[in-house]
Amino acid sequence: MDVRKDQRVLSSTERTDFVSALLGLKKRPSLLHPGDPEANRYDDFVEVHLNAMNAMGMPGMGGEPSASWAHQTSSFGPWHRKFLRVFELEMQSVKAGVTIPYWDWTVDQGKTSPPWSSTFLGGDGQNGDNRVMDGPFAFNQGDWIIRIKDNPSDPDYLTRSMGTDTSAQNLPSTGQMSSTLAATPYDTAPWEDSLRDQQDPNQWRGFRIRLEIVLHNLVHRWVAGAMATASSPNDPIFWLHHANIDRLWAQWQDKHTTEQPYLPTSGAPTGQNLNDDMIFHAHEQPAPWPGDATPAEMVDQHLLGYRYDTDPPTRIPGPLPVAVPAIEEARVAADTELRQRDLQPLPMFVLETEIPGLNEQTSSSSPT
Numbered sequence: 001m002d003v004r005k006d007q008r009v010l011s012s013t014e015r016t017d018f019v020s021a022l023l024g025l026k027k028r029p030s031l032l033h034p035g036d037p038e039a040n041r042y043d044d045f046v047e048v049h050l051n052a053m054n055a056m057g058m059p060g061m062g063g064e065p066s067a068s069w070a071h072q073t074s075s076f077g078p079w080h081r082k083f084l085r086v087f088e089l090e091m092q093s094v095k096a097g098v099t100i101p102y103w104d105w106t107v108d109q110g111k112t113s114p115p116w117s118s119t120f121l122g123g124d125g126q127n128g129d130n131r132v133m134d135g136p137f138a139f140n141q142g143d144w145i146i147r148i149k150d151n152p153s154d155p156d157y158l159t160r161s162m163g164t165d166t167s168a169q170n171l172p173s174t175g176q177m178s179s180t181l182a183a184t185p186y187d188t189a190p191w192e193d194s195l196r197d198q199q200d201p202n203q204w205r206g207f208r209i210r211l212e213i214v215l216h217n218l219v220h221r222w223v224a225g226a227m228a229t230a231s232s233p234n235d236p237i238f239w240l241h242h243a244n245i246d247r248l249w250a251q252w253q254d255k256h257t258t259e260q261p262y263l264p265t266s267g268a269p270t271g272q273n274l275n276d277d278m279i280f281h282a283h284e285q286p287a288p289w290p291g292d293a294t295p296a297e298m299v300d301q302h303l304l305g306y307r308y309d310t311d312p313p314t315r316i317p318g319p320l321p322v323a324v325p326a327i328e329e330a331r332v333a334a335d336t337e338l339r340q341r342d343l344q345p346l347p348m349f350v351l352e353t354e355i356p357g358l359n360e361q362t363s364s365s366s367p368t
Helices: 012-025 041-054 076-093 173-180 206-221 237-255 326-340 356-365
Strands: 001-006 306-308
Touching: 012 041, 012 076, 041 076, 041 356, 076 206, 076 237, 173 206, 206 237, 206 356
Parallel strands: 001 306
Antiparallel strands: none
């Protein structure tokens, strides 16, 4: 079984192999754009994530007003788990045995922490244009050209601007992580954050909301540069950050063994219910990899062939929810009515301080 380790304990060989696998995927042909000499397999994953971010608030496959694939909705956990695992297996086709390390940002919080060394992921961007000037992903090395962008005018080089966003001057604290891991259930109706009353704390409870908004979004904004865009996988730190997010979902399950590890069973738009095939490409567009995946299939990472070095020896995931027809019918009707209301669009990497209801809740309940 593959073991994902804390990046700070990687050997020099493991760090070199990880970098080599990333650079190698930049040289592999694209599956999404076969025959295009400028397209490559790494950028396929950037494009999938960009499309997923752009799907937020767009009409759904079933005609729903909102159909986010992976963000600001319940499928955030399992969608990214599948995304990372497929990417990891692609890396192994370049360099056998390589795995995605995780970055515990409650421990390594400085700009000179291990992830940012010149022999690993490179450091912060320079003043002015935020260009990363050192490490294997610096533009002057010639191996890391940014081609998949939010806007055509965005730079061709990797950018970072750590801690300069006034809303994200610090990385998540141990207190924020602890309060996130303490939150239950996994998620709550109406399942999509754009449908929640931003003033009502009762609508902003649950683990997934804290995981995505309080922790995940803050890190994207702290690193800034490419990480603060919809095409954030252009920065290799994306994979280490999301491995840590995935690890925390596993830890939450181990902490709450009587809780259902994923919700909802039904009532959410297509791709977000327990046994739905999740969405990784638009209708009639090529699939980024063979096969489908449901949230139910993503609950236990051990069944996917990997574990974290912090996992207990054995795992007993909580019970998957069982649909009760009468209850589910009422839930579907209620959620359908909610989706007819005007949406409340949220920023791409919204923070809890921008949502009065969530900010009130975390301010009053989070340990210091």
